[in-house]
Amino acid sequence: MSGFQQAPQEAKSSITSNPFFSAAVNVGLFVAGVIFIQSPLMDMMVPQLQ
Amino acid sequence: MSSNFGDLSKNLVPLTAYTQIEQPKNDGFWTSNPIFSFVNNVQNSIINHRNSLDLINPGTFENINKEVSRDVFLNQLQFKGLRADISKTFSMKPIFQISHGLSIGGQSAPYSFTSMFGSESTFIQGTLDNDLSLTGRLNHAWDKHITSKVTLQLAQSQPAMCQLEHDYQSNDFSLNLKALNPNLLDDSFQGVAVVSLLQSITPKLSLGIETVYSALQKGIPGDSAMSLVGRYNSGNWIASLQAQGQGALVASFWRKVASNVEAGLETNIQAGIKPSMNELMQPVYQTFIEANTTLGCKYEFRQSVYRGQIDSKGQVSILLEHRVLPTLGLLFSASIDQFKNTASVGCGLSIEVAGSEEILMMQNGMIDAEGNVIQQQQQQQQQQQLPQL
Amino acid sequence: MSGLNLSEESKERFGKVIESSKNIAHYAWLPLILYLGWQSTSNKPSLINLLSPLPTA
Numbered sequence: 236m237s238g239f240q241q242a243p244q245e246a247k248s249s250i251t252s253n254p255f256f257s258a259a260v261n262v263g264l265f266v267a268g269v270i271f272i273q274s275p276l277m278d279m280m281v282p283q284l285q
Numbered sequence: 286m287s288s289n290f291g292d293l294s295k296n297l298v299p300l301t302a303y304t305q306i307e308q309p310k311n312d313g314f315w316t317s318n319p320i321f322s323f324v325n326n327v328q329n330s331i332i333n334h335r336n337s338l339d340l341i342n343p344g345t346f347e348n349i350n351k352e353v354s355r356d357v358f359l360n361q362l363q364f365k366g367l368r369a370d371i372s373k374t375f376s377m378k379p380i381f382q383i384s385h386g387l388s389i390g391g392q393s394a395p396y397s398f399t400s401m402f403g404s405e406s407t408f409i410q411g412t413l414d415n416d417l418s419l420t421g422r423l424n425h426a427w428d429k430h431i432t433s434k435v436t437l438q439l440a441q442s443q444p445a446m447c448q449l450e451h452d453y454q455s456n457d458f459s460l461n462l463k464a465l466n467p468n469l470l471d472d473s474f475q476g477v478a479v480v481s482l483l484q485s486i487t488p489k490l491s492l493g494i495e496t497v498y499s500a501l502q503k504g505i506p507g508d509s510a511m512s513l514v515g516r517y518n519s520g521n522w523i524a525s526l527q528a529q530g531q532g533a534l535v536a537s538f539w540r541k542v543a544s545n546v547e548a549g550l551e552t553n554i555q556a557g558i559k560p561s562m563n564e565l566m567q568p569v570y571q572t573f574i575e576a577n578t579t580l581g582c583k584y585e586f587r588q589s590v591y592r593g594q595i596d597s598k599g600q601v602s603i604l605l606e607h608r609v610l611p612t613l614g615l616l617f618s619a620s621i622d623q624f625k626n627t628a629s630v631g632c633g634l635s636i637e638v639a640g641s642e643e644i645l646m647m648q649n650g651m652i653d654a655e656g657n658v659i660q661q662q663q664q665q666q667q668q669q670q671l672p673q674l
Numbered sequence: 675m676s677g678l679n680l681s682e683e684s685k686e687r688f689g690k691v692i693e694s695s696k697n698i699a700h701y702a703w704l705p706l707i708l709y710l711g712w713q714s715t716s717n718k719p720s721l722i723n724l725l726s727p728l729p730t731a
Contacts, residue, residue: 254574258554261576264597265536265552268580272540272548273522281543282584371727375719381711385727400704402711409710411703421703439700470685638729641717645729 340457343491346481347461349514350525350537350551357539357549357583359592359604363618366390368633372399375640377647379404391631394418417441430454458484474507475500483514491516497530532556545585552578599623611648612637 271277344351355361368391372384379402386397394414401410408424418440426432434450446466453460465477476499483493493514500507510530517524522540529535537551554576563569581594589607602620609615616633639645646652680688708724723730 254556254572257576258556258574261552261554261578261597264578265538265550268550268552268578269524269538271580272538272542272550277540277542277548280582281546373727373729375711375715375717375724379714381714383708383711383724398704400707400711402707402714404714409707411707413704417700419700419703421699437699437703439696445696470680470688638727640719640723640730641715643716 335457338457339488340485341488342454342456343459343483343485343493343516345452345454345459345461346483346493346495346514349483349493349516349527350535350539352523352539352547353525353537353549353551353581357547357581357592358551358579358594359581359602359618362592362604363602363620364388364391364393364616364631364633365618365629366631368393368616368631370633370635371638372635373638373640374644377644418443458482471503473500475503477501483516489518491518542582546582547585548580548582550578550580552576599625611650 348355367389369387370384371386372382375381375383381402383398383400386393386399388395388397394416397412397414399410399412401408403409406426408422410422412420419437421435421437421439423435424432425434430453432452432454434448434452436446436448436450438446449464449467451462459482461479461481463477463479463481465479466475467478468475478498479495481493481495483491485491493516495512495514496509497512498507498509512527512529514527515525522538524539525535525537527533527535532555534554535551537549539547539549541547554574556572556574558570559573560568561571577596577598579594579596581592584591588609589605591606592604593602595601600620600622603618605615605617607615607617614635614637616631616635618631618633619629621628637648639648643652652658712718712724719730
């Protein structure tokens with residue numbers, strides 16, 4: 236069981252330890268954020284008062 | 286020769302240079318000379334072309350992503366612990382205000398005294414805290430385009446900090462010169478010098494460049510870094526990108542979703558080199574990249590402003606500002622770091638008192654800033670402009 | 675970038691001038707603002723009214 240858990244962890248750490256991984260993740264987050272802010276979802280967050 | 290240089294240097298003079306282009310006299314030696322007449326023609330056509338572009342001032346270099354980092358995000362407003370500010374206004378034109386600040390459990394000093402005076406051309410402010418350390422700021426506008434700024438930080442046990450700044454804002458570019466703790470007395474310049482230029486390329490796009498030279502210690506040669514920035518303003522959304530010489534990349538995006546809602550996004554990627562040990566215990570240099578993305582929004586109501594933000598490092602923060610009465614405001618600031626399991630809370634109170642009859646009447650909504658009596662009808666109209674909450 | 679070539683003596687004098695102007699700025703900054711503000715007010719409040727946080731109208 237423990238060996239089963241260890242293996243994917245190692246594989247994951249080799250990707251995440253790459254310094255460009257976090258840069259790529261954040262570029263992805265930025266693009267997703269721009270899409271979110273420009274989407275009608277953001278317009279729905281405007282409070283409808285009065 | 287001087288007349289030609291005079292014409293060339295007019296490129297730096299805003300407005301008047303564009304409206305009153307002096308046609309060079311054709312009989313002078315320097316203007317009849319084919320080379321210089323060519324130079325003058327090219328220069329005049331550049332000025333005319335610049336006029337025809339309808340460019341506007343791009344704002345200052347520092348404010349390249351102001352809408353996101355200063356208006357929507359709450360990092361600069363956040364505080365911890367309890368805080369109370371009692372400010373007393375004596376006059377509005379020119380503005381003159383003093384304030385007493387009390388703080389417990391936060392980073393700021395337990396007691397601070399601030400006074401502020403601002404006329405149309407000069408703004409001067411000073412804060413003295415209970416350790417007798419002074420923070421001073423002086424801005425003086427020489428005319429519509431030229432502003433000089435001095436920022437001082439004087440404490441008794443720490444080295445003094447003095448920053449001199451000079452701003453030139455033309456109708457299509459902004460130039461800023463900055464010097465931090467300049468020292469010309471020794472054999473070489475010491476301190477930090479910054480030159481930045483932001484130029485409008487089209488009415489929506491502006492590009493800028495900044496150079497920083499810093500020589501902080503005697504005998505160690507100074508180093509310089511260059512940053513490039515771009516900003517695109519499309520009316521209800523603004524995008525900006527900064528490539529900083531220290532190895533950082535900052536991208537930001539802002540949108541005005543509705544009249545009272547704004548959303549902002551910023552991604553910061555910082556690359557660097559850090560020393561570490563390898564398996565054989567030998568020192569090696571390893572590159573690292575730190576990145577963070579923050580998403581925030583701001584809701585403005587008639588009596589309150591709500592801000593909230595979340596970032597990719599697991600930090601969630603909110604800041605609520607609510608004006609209970611015209612003279613009493615409440616502040617609530619909280620943040621939780623989901624990954625580090627830490628949290629901080631701040632509560633604040635701001636009280637405004639009047640130092641003269643006019644200010645008292647203004648605070649009660651009886652007269653406006655110009656000293657005119659406000660009619661009941663006008664008052665109701667003003668209140669209907671923003672939704673109540 | 676080469677600085678000004680000054681003799682040791684004048685450097686020392688400049689250092690003293692800078693040091694004393696720092697002290698002057700440190701202790702005269704707030705009184706200057708208070709004076710500028712005071713002379714712009716219509717009712718010319720007294721020093722106690724100027725510094726106290728209580729309303730004086």
